Amino acid sequence: MTPETKFVSLIVPLYNEENRLGKSLPPVFEYCRKSPWQWEILCVDDGSSDRTCEELRKLQASFASMRIIRQKENRGKGYAVRHGLQEACGEYLLFSDADFSTPIEEVSKLMQSIAEGYDLAIGSRGLQDSNVEVRQAWLRDTTGKMGNWIIRTMLPLEFADTQCGFKMMTRKAAGLIVPRMSIDGFAFDIEMLTIALVRGLRVAEVPVTWKNVEESKVHAIHTLRVLSDVFAIRYCLAMGGYT
Numbered sequence: 269m270t271p272e273t274k275f276v277s278l279i280v281p282l283y284n285e286e287n288r289l290g291k292s293l294p295p296v297f298e299y300c301r302k303s304p305w306q307w308e309i310l311c312v313d314d315g316s317s318d319r320t321c322e323e324l325r326k327l328q329a330s331f332a333s334m335r336i337i338r339q340k341e342n343r344g345k346g347y348a349v350r351h352g353l354q355e356a357c358g359e360y361l362l363f364s365d366a367d368f369s370t371p372i373e374e375v376s377k378l379m380q381s382i383a384e385g386y387d388l389a390i391g392s393r394g395l396q397d398s399n400v401e402v403r404q405a406w407l408r409d410t411t412g413k414m415g416n417w418i419i420r421t422m423l424p425l426e427f428a429d430t431q432c433g434f435k436m437m438t439r440k441a442a443g444l445i446v447p448r449m450s451i452d453g454f455a456f457d458i459e460m461l462t463i464a465l466v467r468g469l470r471v472a473e474v475p476v477t478w479k480n481v482e483e484s485k486v487h488a489i490h491t492l493r494v495l496s497d498v499f500a501i502r503y504c505l506a507m508g509g510y511t
Contacts, residue, residue, distance in 0.1 A: 277358030346456025394428030
């Protein structure tokens, strides 16, 4: 690896994804093999009850730089991502949803923002230049917009989209953020962004291509839990817990 080669860790949280992995991961492996950067992929199995881990072991044979981290019990997406960030070795840390509704190729846009001096770069479906090829169902889309309005009302986050599952940070930023994170559920990235701003880090919101993938693991009950966690984040912020 030359001094100019970037080392990227990709963290993929997984829960009962046995039917999706054979389609979603091979294109990622192919992209990483052709990329000028060095890659490691950390697949964090969040206590799956199906054959997710077995499928990962089969796929591991085709990409030597993939590591499997298996948690004994289901703790939540936030916990899985946090665990992956703690275990990652890369200079740049990227995490993505398992369905790769944002294609891995979009990482170049996030990397460009990091190269311009930002500490975090977050993919966004809500900007004018975002390319949403397949939208969510009307109810989920409307619920998401209402949730984002509540988030922006309660927290100092002016982003158009906090929930897109495609975000990158530098190792230095991770060192300031990850030890202060505590949310285990889907609101973890809201907490992540709140901590980043409290710590004075620069965050770029980047328009990306996004395509809704069926069989989503996000349901209405998760939206309610996210809002509950937002109240917890607001309380922690008010009490100085992130400083």
